[in-house]
Amino acid sequence: xTTTLADLDRARDIALDLSGWGRRFTxxxxxxxxxxxxxxxxxxxxxxxxxxxxxxxxxxxxAIALAVTSFAIYAALFWWFTQHIDHYAKLPAKLMVxxxxxxxxxxxxxMAANANDSILALYAKSFGQSWALNWGAGLSAPFTEEIAxxxxxLLLIALAPRQVRTAFDGLILGAFIGLGFQIIxxxxxxxxxxxxQFGANQIGASIGTIFLRMVSGxxxxxxYSAIFCAGLIxxxxxxxxxxxxxxxxxxxxxxxxxxxxxxxxxxxGSRSALTLVGLLIAVIVIALVIVVRVYELTVRRERDxxxxxxxxxxxxxxxxxxxxxxxxxxxxxxKAYRKASRKRRERKRTRYVLNAxxxxxxxxxxxxxxxxxxxxxxxxxxxxxxxxVPSSW
Amino acid sequence: xxxxxTDKSSPASxxxxxxxxGWVPADERLFGxxxxxxxPTLAVFALVxxxxxxxxxxxxxxxxxxxxxxxxxxxxxxxxxxxxxxxxGITSGVRAGNAPLSGEYPATATVEDTAVKFTVHTAPxxxxxxxxxxxxxxxxxxxxxxxxxxxxxxxxxxVTDQGKQGATARITGPRTAGVxxxxxxNGRGVEAVATGPSDTGPEPTAAVFRMIRSISHPGExxx
Numbered sequence: 001x002t003t004t005l006a007d008l009d010r011a012r013d014i015a016l017d018l019s020g021w022g023r024r025f026t027x028x029x030x031x032x033x034x035x036x037x038x039x040x041x042x043x044x045x046x047x048x049x050x051x052x053x054x055x056x057x058x059x060x061x062x063a064i065a066l067a068v069t070s071f072a073i074y075a076a077l078f079w080w081f082t083q084h085i086d087h088y089a090k091l092p093a094k095l096m097v098x099x100x101x102x103x104x105x106x107x108x109x110x111m112a113a114n115a116n117d118s119i120l121a122l123y124a125k126s127f128g129q130s131w132a133l134n135w136g137a138g139l140s141a142p143f144t145e146e147i148a149x150x151x152x153x154l155l156l157i158a159l160a161p162r163q164v165r166t167a168f169d170g171l172i173l174g175a176f177i178g179l180g181f182q183i184i185x186x187x188x189x190x191x192x193x194x195x196x197q198f199g200a201n202q203i204g205a206s207i208g209t210i211f212l213r214m215v216s217g218x219x220x221x222x223x224y225s226a227i228f229c230a231g232l233i234x235x236x237x238x239x240x241x242x243x244x245x246x247x248x249x250x251x252x253x254x255x256x257x258x259x260x261x262x263x264x265x266x267x268x269g270s271r272s273a274l275t276l277v278g279l280l281i282a283v284i285v286i287a288l289v290i291v292v293r294v295y296e297l298t299v300r301r302e303r304d305x306x307x308x309x310x311x312x313x314x315x316x317x318x319x320x321x322x323x324x325x326x327x328x329x330x331x332x333x334x335k336a337y338r339k340a341s342r343k344r345r346e347r348k349r350t351r352y353v354l355n356a357x358x359x360x361x362x363x364x365x366x367x368x369x370x371x372x373x374x375x376x377x378x379x380x381x382x383x384x385x386x387x388x389v390p391s392s393w
Numbered sequence: 394x395x396x397x398x399t400d401k402s403s404p405a406s407x408x409x410x411x412x413x414x415g416w417v418p419a420d421e422r423l424f425g426x427x428x429x430x431x432x433p434t435l436a437v438f439a440l441v442x443x444x445x446x447x448x449x450x451x452x453x454x455x456x457x458x459x460x461x462x463x464x465x466x467x468x469x470x471x472x473x474x475x476x477x478x479x480x481x482g483i484t485s486g487v488r489a490g491n492a493p494l495s496g497e498y499p500a501t502a503t504v505e506d507t508a509v510k511f512t513v514h515t516a517p518x519x520x521x522x523x524x525x526x527x528x529x530x531x532x533x534x535x536x537x538x539x540x541x542x543x544x545x546x547x548x549x550x551x552v553t554d555q556g557k558q559g560a561t562a563r564i565t566g567p568r569t570a571g572v573x574x575x576x577x578x579n580g581r582g583v584e585a586v587a588t589g590p591s592d593t594g595p596e597p598t599a600a601v602f603r604m605i606r607s608i609s610h611p612g613e614x615x616x
Contacts, residue, residue, distance in 0.1 A: 013409075026414035033426050037434035041441065059535035115444035118452040125455050129483060133493040144444060151440050154433040161429075162414070196500065197516040198525060198582060199532030205516075266495035368408040 008312040012369045015308035018240040020163040021089035022365025027098060027159070034158035038102070045105030049184060056191055063194030063202040067187045070210050075183045078222060082179070085295070086172050087358060088302035089365070095160055099173045102152035103180030103225070108188075111148035112181075116140050138264030142256045149177045149225040150252070153232050165240040167233040168298040174229025175222050182221040186213040216280075219287035220262065224255035227294050240301060251294065258287050296330075303328045309361055309369070318379050319357050327357055349388065356382045457482040461504065468492070470500045471581045473515045476607035478600045481506040486513075504604075509589035511604055518582025522560040523548055525575040525582045530562070544573060551602075555609040564588060572601060578610035 016022065029035045057064055082096075119140035124132035156173055157164045164173065193209040194202040231251025237243030261268070262283050269276035307328035314324045326337035334354065341347045360378040367375050384391070417427040461477040468474045468489035477483065486502020487493065503512040518525050530544045537543065545565040551574055552558050559576035564586070571588035585608060587601040 023411070024414075029415050031415060031417050031422075031426055033430040033434045035430075037437060041437070055538075056536060058538065059532050111441055111444045115448050118448035121452045122448075122455060124485070125452075125458060129459065129485065129487045130491045130493055133487065133499060134495075147440060148444065151437045154437055158430040158433045160414075162411075195532065198514075198518060198528045198584060199535070200518060200528050266497075267493065270494040270496060368411070370408040372408065 005312060005315055008315055009369065011308050012312050012364070015305045016365055016369050018165060019089040019302070019305040019365075020165045020169075020240075021305060021309070022362065022368065023092075023162050024366075025092040025095045025098075025160050025163055027094060029159065032159060034155045038098070038106075038155050038159065041106040041110050042101050045107075045109040046101075048109040049105055049188075052188070052191075056195075059199055060191055060194035060202055063190055063206040064187070066203060067190030067206060067210055070214070071183045071186050071190075074214055074217070075179060078175075078179050082172060082175050082222075086168075088168075088299065089166075089305045090362065091163060091169055091172055092160075095156065095163060095173070096176045098159065099152065099156060099176035100180035102155070103149055103177035103182075103221075104184040105180070107145070107148040107152055107177065107181050108184050111151070112141070112145045115144040115148075119144065134267040135264060138260045138262075138267070141263055142259035145181070145221075146224060146228050146252075146256050146259060149174070149181055149221070150228045150232050152177050153229045157236070157238075164233075165238050166298065166301050167230045167238075167241050168295075168302045169238075170229040170231075170233035171226045171294060171298050174232075175226040177229065178221040178223070178225035181225070182213075182217050185221070186210070186217065189213060216262075216284070219284040219291075220259075223287050223291045224259050227251050227255045227291055230294050230298050240305075254290060258283065258290070262287075299330075303330075306361060309364055310357070313357075313360065313364075313379070318360070318382055319353075323354060323357055326354055327361070349385065352385045353382060356385050457484060457505070459483045467502045467504070467513070468498045469502055469513060469515045469583075470498050471515055471578075472611050473513070473578070473581065473583055474607075474609055475502075475513055475585070475604055477504045477511075478506065478604060481511075481600075506600070509587065509601070511585070511587045511601055513608065514584045514586075516582055517580055518577055519580065520577060520582075522558065522575045522577050525577055525584070526560040526562060526573070529573060529575060529584055551605060553608050554606050557609070559583075559605075559608075561605070565591075572605075574605045574608075576608060576610075579612070581610065583608055583610075 027035070053064060079096075083093075116137075120132055120136045123136040123139070153164075153170060153173060164170070190206045190210050190213075193206040197205045228251065231248045231254070233241055233248075234244045234251060235248030265276060265279055265283065269279040307324065310319060310324050310327055313319050314321055319327070322337055322340070326334045329337075337354070338347050338350050341350050356378070360375070360382055363372075363375045363378040417425075421428050423431065459482060461479050461481045461483060463479045465477060465479075466474050466489040467477050467483065467486050469486065474489055481504040484503045484505050486499055486504075492498055500516060501512060501514045503510060505511070518528075520528070526544075526548055533544060543565060544562045548560040548562055550558060551561045553576070557576055557578065559574050561572055561574040564571040564573055566588075568591055569588050570591045571586065573587075574585040576583045576585075585605050587605075
């Protein structure tokens with residue numbers, strides 16, 4: 001059977017419809033109940049956090065300044081990395097900001113903090129202070145915090161049903177929710193440390209906490225909520241992601257287990273410092289291995305979308321079959337494509353062509369597959385770079 | 394593979410129409426609101442209520458059961474100990490010999506008797522007891538912005554049963570009164586704060602001073 005260009009264009013339209021790729025996100029939606037819910041909860045969280053900072057700034061100003069600066073740089077690096085791995089059917093940046101703010105303010109101050117305090121106190125009353133110190137954090141925070149962060153995704157889906165379509169979208173938004181949670185929680189921890197020595201030696205007291213939180217944060221909230229939210233999408237099902245309850249439950253339970261283990265490390269690895277360090281490294285490695293596997297599992301659908309969107313361009317000879325395979329492939333495929341060119345200059349050019357082809361894909365997505373001026377320009381750019389003609393812009 | 398000879402089609406030159414994000418289908422409106430967004434929002438609010446209202450209320454209803462018995466000693470980080478008053482409730486901190494599995498005792502312990510609360514906190518500190526009390530005062534003033542609870546009197550000397558000399562000052566607030574004591578044991582500062590209603594009688598006050606005087610650290614003699 002012969003596949004016509006019209007068939008390929010139709011497949012592209014279907015992929016763009018299903019994925020939501022290129023659709024703009026509007027935050028202000030007064031007729032959306034989730035918009036008001038989000039506004040109330042994030043606004044309340046912001047107020048609580050701002051009040052706390054204002055109250056403590058005169059006492060712990062230097063430590064707060066150090067923590068905010070350090071974690072802002074840390075957040076920027078993670079932001080860049082998360083954007084970097086989302087180069088298939090990209091989500092709008094505004095939606096990621098909305099996710100970040102949920103994690104930073106609503107999930108923390110309106111939900112998890114209150115629940116954690118109460119559960120820890122109840123554990124202490126029921127099983128004794130020592131038991132609560134050993135196991136309280138590991139048996140409260142994983143449930144309250146993962147649920148608090150994950151519940152934000154329910155609001156995000158209600159706010160952006162046309163954009164949040166796949167488990168990969170859940171993974172990315174979950175990572176941003178986790179990033180927000182982690183940054184704001186870390187600032188709060190640094191403030192607590194600043195006061196731990198009666199308000200003296202603030203920088204010395206908080207810098208250890210800041211460093212430890214940065215190192216351990218690599219495989220903490222960001223990873224946990226990325227996995228949890230990917231699982232939540234599988235559990236709920238979306239237009240581009242059929243419901244898979246078993247997989248969803250497994251992915252929702254995994255970060256709870258990882259989080260619980262992490263929070264109980266001091267009790268589990270109490271026999272020796274070496275055991276503790278070994279366990280700490282093991283939990284970080286396991287968490288990273290799991291999130292990489294979940295990434296590989298969820299990203300396939302996104303790559304299929306890229307292939308569907310760009311196949312008509314290959315058919316029209318805008319890009320080559322090798323370029324299409326590289327675009328819709330993984331990092332190794334892109335590397336192999338670049339390495340195929342023998343000369344360094346050619347390798348450099350193939351990288352630029354690939355970047356221009358991704359730009360074209362984004363323009364096609366924004367134009368819903370139509371042949372607009374922007375699309376034609378992006379298409380011309382691919383040809384220009386391939387021909388080695390300098391940019392006139 | 395597509396066959397260019399049989400298919401000359403090209404993509405549309407204008408994007409297909411899509412309604413904007415604020416548009417709600419007529420059959421999905423409930424008082425103008427998109428009814429599909431109500432259930433997820435209510436689900437999130439239900440979680441918020443459980444976490445921020447139900448759990449704190451349940452916690453408040455459950456009474457403390459960890460009552461101090463005669464002979465109990467509370468231990469803190471850095472081998473600091475104090476003897477809590479019999480009959481008071483331990484609301485944070487652990488008894489000596491009952492360390493968490495990590496082996497590290499917590500830095501803070503609190504015992505309470507009705508509205509009177511006695512908290513001991515320890516951390517490294519470079520200086521003497523008076524300097525520590527000054528530091529506590531500075532931090533307290535910065536946190537309270539001149540309002541609420543304040544250190545109200547000049548420093549006076551207090552001596553523990555172990556013979557360690559410390560500094561104390563009275564605390565006053567709108568409806569609160571109390572005392573703060575500071576000790577420094579070989580680079581380890583100890584802050585003991587007792588607060589309660591202004592009309593607290595002499596009995597709790599005596600109990601608080603007994604607990605302050607019981608604060609000890611191994612290897613400390615009279616200084």
